[in-house]
Amino acid sequence: MIHLGGLIFISVNTFQKQTRVHIRLYVKDDRGILHPTKDGVSMKPEVRSAFHSQLSGFRPYEKFESAFIVKKDICLFNLSDKDNECMSIQRLFQRKDSSFQFVPERVRLNGENLGKLRDSFELVF
DSSP states (O other): OEEEETTEEEEEEEETTEEEEEEEEEEEOTTOOEEEEEEEEEEOHHHHHHHHHHHHTOOTTTSTTOEEEETTTEEEEEOOOSSOOEEEEEEEEEOTTSOEEEEEEEEEEEHHHHHHHHHTHHHHO
């Protein structure tokens, strides 16, 4: 796991031959052991790669309240203001009728988290 600050981590796992990259909020139990919460997103490695490319060009102070979609899989929302860099990442689901719907999977990242996320790309794979 790679620590992004606070209780947000990146992890990679494989389940049923599908590799997923998770950006997720964790909680500590009374023994200090970390446990993942539902607050976070998971994505395929190729989506993570495209996401990293978008993140490299992210200019939070130029386009307030902007949003963009990465590979029809995740949506990035710029929640920054003039003093604080902030982004929300939320999963999209494509229905059979080709429409898209947001799913509850999402995570909010601040400037510290985003900086570490940008620097973590080579460490993940």
